Structure formats: C-alpha cells, structure tokens
Amino acid sequence: MKLYHMPDSGNSYKPRLLMAKVGIDCDLVEVSSRDGSTRSADFLARNPIGKVPLLELDDGRYLAESNAILLYLAEGSRFLPKDQYQRALVHQWLFFEQYSHEPNIAVRRALKIYEERHVLATPQRLQETLEGGNRALQVMETRLRQGPYLVGDEMSVADISLYAYTHDAEVGGYDLSLFPSVRDWVERVSEDADHIVM
Template sequence: MMTVYGMKVSGNCYKLQLLLARLQRRYRWVEVDSARGETRSAEFLARNPNGKVPVLELEDGRVLTESNAILCFLAEGSTLMPEDRWQRALVLQWLFFEQYSHEPYIAVARFIRLFLPADHPRRGELPRLLERGHQALAVMEQHLAESRTFFVGDSPTIADIALFAYTHCAAEGGFDLSGYPAILTWLASVRAQPDFIAMASA
C-alpha cells in the first residue's frame, strides 16, 4: 500500500486526500507536523531533503514530492488527467498558476493569520499578500465567468483539485470571496463531486 506523509490542515496535502478519495485508492496516512519541526528530522529529510510535505512513498520504496507532481502521477489514466495533448497542457498551465501566482499569496496569508501569533512581524506581509492573492482570484473569476463549470473542459480535472485546496479556505487568510460569484459557483461544483471529502479544521 502506498504511504502519504502529510499534514491534514495543509492545503497542499489536502489535494492528495481529495484525489485519492475520488480515485477510491487505498493508502496509509502518516501525519507529519511541520509546525513542530517534524519535517526537519533526519528520518523525514531522508525521504525529502527539501523538508516539506506532502511526500508519496510507493510500495516499492520510490518517493515522489511536490503536491502537483504527485497529482499528475496519481491521476494518470483517469478522467482527472485528460489524454488530449492540448487539454493536458491546459491542466499543467493551471497547476503552474496555482503554485506560482496563487498558493504563495493565498496559502501564505492563511498560514500567517492562523498559525502565527498576533504580534508576529510576518503579519506586516499581509497587505501585499492580500493584493497579490486578489489578483490571482480575479484571473480565476474571469476564466470561470466565461460559461465554464470547471477550469479545463466540461468535467473536473486535477487543475480543479489543486486550485480548490486553498481557494475554498481563502477566508481564513482574510480573503472575502463574496465578490467572486463564478468562483463560488465553481467551489459548489467541486464539493458536489462524488467522494468529496472536507479538509480537516485548522
């Protein structure tokens, strides 16, 4: 059985839970609390020298890191990863967008607000994070507002899973989604998918 090393309140780890539930794949979960330094232990660093979760360990001992790379690997051969070359490229486009233009702002703002003390100096980063996060949300809103239910094609893909993970809890980072009706409709569509599971509470 494959093993996932992750932290359940992490959106990047939640992506894997969403996908594996949808695929109805069995796996073993090992909780790793990065806030307590568990990703810096010698044992963990032997699996991922970058010291981050999630980590996927296959039955044969091979290890894969980086959440979106893991999504691509696990979704191969399913409807969540299109066979068409162009459609696959569009999925990858949104996966890169999520990691470069979305997660660094929306996820980081959530981390600062939820996990750091009120007087922590990193709270000074929040205005810029909110500005850049809203820019990402505006790009998503524009795309979805063009009569799209999902980000690529007419059915959900791992692009939706990747973007859902931190968008659905963006309010925890201080983002008001009420001004993004297309995003709200899309979030409801993702939640309505078979085998959907909720994220653990932070």
C-alpha cells in the same frame, strides 16, 4: 502507498482529496513542519527538501511536490485529460497555482492562523498578499465565467489543486462574494468531498 502529510496543509489536502475522488487507498503518516518532524534525519532521508506532502510508492520510491503527486495519481483517470492541449492547460493551471495563487492565498492564511508566523504578518505583507490573492482569484473568475471547470467541461487535477486553498480563502481574509463564478465552482468541486477534512 503511504502519504506523509500535515492535516491542516492545503498542499497535503490536494492528494487526499484526489485519492478520495478516484478511490485510491493510502496509509496516512502525519508529520508537521510546526513540530520539526519534517526536518528529522529520517524524514529528510525520504525528502531532502523537508516538506509535505510526500508520497511513498509501493515499490519504495518517493514523490514530492503536491502537484506532481496529483499528476501521478491522476494518470489514467478522468481527472487528467487525454488530449495533449488540454493536458498542457492542466499544467498551465498547476504552475499558476504555485506561482500566483499559493504564494498569496495560502501564505496569507498561514500568517493569520499559525501563531508562530504572526510576527511576519506585517501590515505591508498582509496587504501585498491580499492584493496578489485577489488578482489570482480574478484570473480564475475570468476563466470560470466561460465554463464550469478550469480546463474544459470536466473536473481535473487543476481544479483540485486550486480548490485546496481557495475553498477556505475567507480564513485568510478574502471575500469570495466578489468572485461569484469562483464561489459557484467551489461548490461544484466540493461535492462528495465534505468528508475529506483539510
């Protein structure tokens, strides 16, 4: 398989981290929205939405969207529960990540680290994303006070998905000391992942 990815993208980090934990070998192909390579005709032929990550399967089919890739790669592994209700809870957290967490925590990080986005980093936008991100972190804090992982007592792709941008949320200006259960969870998920660089 091939994974088209942008090295400093949290969404690209998710499948790389899962593959490392599961032991899946994959060729990495670097592309970037910053240099326009995700908008090239060649890349758009593979993924018309023009975003990474993109997984190319051995049979030539393509799969986009980071959380869909996680679900595909986790099939049959310990990272995707067999129980129907627990699988639904995994999906619940993946939707939460895309609709409540990523639009605030990842966006605020991008506004701060990518020079071309600084013009969009208005005080109002930064405040909105700070408040929205803190709300998302509080939701996670509430759940993680009840157990070690987001779904049950075992790590799942829900944890990997939300870890991708949470583990460096402080880059975006979030204070994880306000969320001690989230901070402890970050430590648990990060075990054996330190060599997988975002």
